Structure formats: C-alpha cells, structure tokens
Amino acid sequence: MRKPQRVPAEGLPDRVTIYEVGPRDGLQNEAAIVDVAVKAEFVHRLAEAGLTTIETTSFVHPKWVPQLADAAELLTALDLPSTVRAPVLVPNERGLDRALEAGVREIAIFASATETFAKKNLNSTLDDQFTMFAPTIRRALDAGLAVRGYVSMCYGDPWEGDVDLDQVVRVGARLAELGCHELSLGDTIGVATPGQVIDLIGALGQAGVGTEVLAVHFHDTYGQALANTLTALREGVTTVDSSAGGLGGCPYAESATGNLATEDLVWQLDGLGIETGVDLAKLVATSVWMAEQLGKPSASRVVQALAG
Incomplete structure (x- = not known):
C-alpha cells in the first residue's frame, strides 16, 4: 500500500491525538439501524488499527437518535484493552445515570454556541443549557469521570448565519469553568476557513482557555477540514476529532455533511512526520469493511485512492 513521503514542517507538534468519533457521530445519522x-x-477494528480514543455511543433518548438506542448493549459487547479510552456522549443527568450504570469512565456533553441550535438540539436557551449541564458535570466529576465539552456551531449556523466570536468564547469558557477537561470546537456545518480558526483559538486563549485543553472538530462540507486542521495544529492544538471513512453528519442540522475522514487526516500527519500511532493500512481496511456493511462507498478520499 502506498504511503506518503515524510517531509516534516516547522511549527507543528511531534504527536497528535486522534479522537475517533465514527461509532457515535459517524453512525448516528445513518437511516438504517446498524446491528x-x-x-x-x-x-474493535478501530482499536486494532491503533486508535486509542474512540467515542463509542451516546446515551441520548432513543426517540431522538434511534440509531444509538443500543448504547448499553454495545458497551457490554466491547472488550477493549485498558489503553483504549472509550468515552460516550451524555445529554443530561438521566444519560449520566445510564452511563454510570454501564461503567463508563469518560463522558462528553454537547453544548451549542447559538440560540437556535440550543433550542432545536437541547430544547433550551443559550444560557439555560448550562443549568442542565452543571449538575451533570458536577456529578460526573464527583464519580471520578473525565468530562469533555463539545461546542457546536462555532463558525456558522444554518439558521442564524455567521456566529459571533465572543459568543463562542463565552460558551467555551463557561464549560471550562464547570470542569470540562477538554473543549472540542465544532464546525458543525463545515463553513470555517483558516482565518476563523486562528481568531477563535486566539480569542479563547485571551479568555484563559489555552490550546492544551482544546480539540478541533471539522466537517468537510466545503472541503476545508484538512486546511482548518493544519491551521489549528500550527496554533498549538494537538487533539483532532475525525471519523473513519468520513462517516457522519448531524441529525439536527441537515446542511452538516460528513466529518473529516480519519484516513485523510492520518495521511497528512504521516506525511508531515507527526506521530499518531495509527496503522493506515488497517484503518483503510476497516473503513472498506464498514462501507460494505452500510452498503455505500466510503467518503474518504484516501480510502478511495488506496482501496480503489
């Protein structure tokens, strides 16, 4: 299998942590229920390919995301090595209860940077979402769990258009204050360009939220995900969300297409000499296999090139 030529570039980290979201964010928008x-x-295949952080599922109410109704059953079926982190998304305290019952050690919560998306996704207002998150985060921390905070619609909203930078910073800083150990900045509809990425990371830094707690989560709707990711790495971010095979979308935002494909990300990082611990050949084989299960081709350009 062809590999990229390694030519390191200055101003980039030696290693990047890939936060794989395929099993949760990738599959949640599939219409046909996956067994x-x-x-x-x-x-299991993702873990065998070397991914050490795999967001497996969500304890959202089955009414809202039927694809993930089997969350507890899935976790029971997993047998992962201790070196693999397997966080789950929880929407509220009830979701946390279910996660604790399942023995989960790490959770993520999903906040909105815009008023409209908070209403559509959380049935809340921009400010009131924190009233829901606060007890969930507090209880999780008291139970010894790590808590990640997603900030969605950071760069654009399908209903509101451009999103005010200060508003995104306010949401992110509040989640950090509540105890989130990591903030994932989501370009939910894939409209960001590198200048926006630089501005947001800089503004968060000025607000006391440094790059050591930041992750980036780009969708590739306008083909900007890799450029935006490289920009974030140059700004000091070292954790990147991606989805094997480019699976994903958002059930509450129809204009949100697939996530940055993990294979495309690994190809770029390998070429830059940045370590990830991921075996690209095994990862490509995994996405080819998953595409067969779903009955549709992989959206990843690297998968298409290497497996075509």
Whole structure:
C-alpha cells in the first residue's frame, strides 16, 4: 500500500491525538439501524488499527437518535484493552445515570454556541443549557469521570448565519469553568476557513482557555477540514476529532455533511512526520469493511485512492 513521503514542517507538534468519533457521530445519522454486533466489530477494528480514543455511543433518548438506542448493549459487547479510552456522549443527568450504570469512565456533553441550535438540539436557551449541564458535570466529576465539552456551531449556523466570536468564547469558557477537561470546537456545518480558526483559538486563549485543553472538530462540507486542521495544529492544538471513512453528519442540522475522514487526516500527519500511532493500512481496511456493511462507498478520499 502506498504511503506518503515524510517531509516534516516547522511549527507543528511531534504527536497528535486522534479522537475517533465514527461509532457515535459517524453512525448516528445513518437511516438504517446498524446491528449492535457490527458496531462492536467496528470499534474493535478501530482499536486494532491503533486508535486509542474512540467515542463509542451516546446515551441520548432513543426517540431522538434511534440509531444509538443500543448504547448499553454495545458497551457490554466491547472488550477493549485498558489503553483504549472509550468515552460516550451524555445529554443530561438521566444519560449520566445510564452511563454510570454501564461503567463508563469518560463522558462528553454537547453544548451549542447559538440560540437556535440550543433550542432545536437541547430544547433550551443559550444560557439555560448550562443549568442542565452543571449538575451533570458536577456529578460526573464527583464519580471520578473525565468530562469533555463539545461546542457546536462555532463558525456558522444554518439558521442564524455567521456566529459571533465572543459568543463562542463565552460558551467555551463557561464549560471550562464547570470542569470540562477538554473543549472540542465544532464546525458543525463545515463553513470555517483558516482565518476563523486562528481568531477563535486566539480569542479563547485571551479568555484563559489555552490550546492544551482544546480539540478541533471539522466537517468537510466545503472541503476545508484538512486546511482548518493544519491551521489549528500550527496554533498549538494537538487533539483532532475525525471519523473513519468520513462517516457522519448531524441529525439536527441537515446542511452538516460528513466529518473529516480519519484516513485523510492520518495521511497528512504521516506525511508531515507527526506521530499518531495509527496503522493506515488497517484503518483503510476497516473503513472498506464498514462501507460494505452500510452498503455505500466510503467518503474518504484516501480510502478511495488506496482501496480503489
């Protein structure tokens, strides 16, 4: 299998942590229910490919995301090495209860940077979402869990258009104050360009939220995900969200297409001499297998090139 030529560039980290979201964010928008055994096999294959952080599922109410109704069953079916982190998304305290019952050690919560998306996704206002998150985060921390905070719609909103930078910073800083150890900055509809990425990371830094707690989560709707990721790495970010095979979208935002493909990310990082611990050949094979299960081709350009 062809590999990229390694030519390191200055101003980049030596190693990047890939936060794999394929099993959760990638599959949640699939119309046909994927069998739990297939999901478990997917997670296991991702781990065997060297991914050490795999967001497996969400304890959202089945009414809202039927694809993830089997969350507890999936976690029971997993047998992962202790070196693999397997966080889950929880929407509220009830979701946390279910996660604790399942023995989860790490959770993520999903906040909005805009009023409209907070209403559509959380049935809340921009400010009131924190009233819901605060007890969830506090209880999780008291139970010894690590808590990640997603900030969605950081760069653009399909209903509101451009998003005010200060508003995004306010949401991110509040999540950090509540105890989130990591903030994932989401370009939910894939409209960001590198200048916006620089501005947001800089503004968060001025607000006391440094790059050591930041992750980036780009969708590739306008083909900007890799450029935006490279920009974030140059700004000091070292954790990147991606989805094997480019799976994903958002069930509450129709204009949100697939996530940055993990294979495309690994190809770029390998070429830059940045370590990830991921075996690209095994990862490509995993996405080819998953595409067969879903009955549609992989969206990843690297998968298409190497497996075509």
